[in-house]
Amino acid sequence: MNGYHATSIKDVMLAAGASGGALHHHFPTKKQLALAVIRDRIAPTVRETWIEPVRLAPSLGKGVGGVFDAIIAGLESRGRVAGCPLNNLALELSLSEPELRDAINAVFGEWQSILAQRIGRTRGGARLDRTKRTEAAAFIVAVYSGAMTLAKSAQSASPLHSAAGILARWLREHNFAH
Numbered sequence: 001m002n003g004y005h006a007t008s009i010k011d012v013m014l015a016a017g018a019s020g021g022a023l024h025h026h027f028p029t030k031k032q033l034a035l036a037v038i039r040d041r042i043a044p045t046v047r048e049t050w051i052e053p054v055r056l057a058p059s060l061g062k063g064v065g066g067v068f069d070a071i072i073a074g075l076e077s078r079g080r081v082a083g084c085p086l087n088n089l090a091l092e093l094s095l096s097e098p099e100l101r102d103a104i105n106a107v108f109g110e111w112q113s114i115l116a117q118r119i120g121r122t123r124g125g126a127r128l129d130r131t132k133r134t135e136a137a138a139f140i141v142a143v144y145s146g147a148m149t150l151a152k153s154a155q156s157a158s159p160l161h162s163a164a165g166i167l168a169r170w171l172r173e174h175n176f177a178h
Contacts, residue, residue, distance in 0.1 A: 003092050004034055004100075031099060034089075038103040042085050046107050051114045060118040061168060061177030064140065068164035071148075075157045083152035087145050112137040124175030136176065143167050 002011070009030055013023050027033035050067055057063025075081050082088075086107055093100045115137035119125035125133055147163030171177040 034100055035103055043107045046111055050111055055114050059178045061171045072157045072160050081152045081155050084148045115140050119176050122176045
């Protein structure tokens, strides 16, 4: 909860109950530990939370709406908003660690790729070239990411409720919903 820069390897060892030798055997540097977290925890979470539900949904609109609904329900049941782990890392690490930034961008890229594919299968998206579909996908990610940041700051799911409604209208207006 302290973030990458405020957490020492000793903090990790204490929290994990691991010896320094065991931790350093698997993760010789703090950066390698962070890369493993992105690869083994953050990326699978984004796949489970966003990518697979959107990929498997009967329509893009239902997929995106369902993701927002599930995330909002989870936040409301927990009674607190910790934010999106990917966004949290991106905000903290993007300026200081190029290797971590690349790993974070790879997760964002995978997320945007499935959205762009789904957009391409809609009536409105079929008329767009790849660049425009990718831009529309980035917009969806940006709406969610911004709303999640506002929700974290306010400790309320209200920004996500609002963003979900606005995004649903935007998807319909651009013929991306079905």
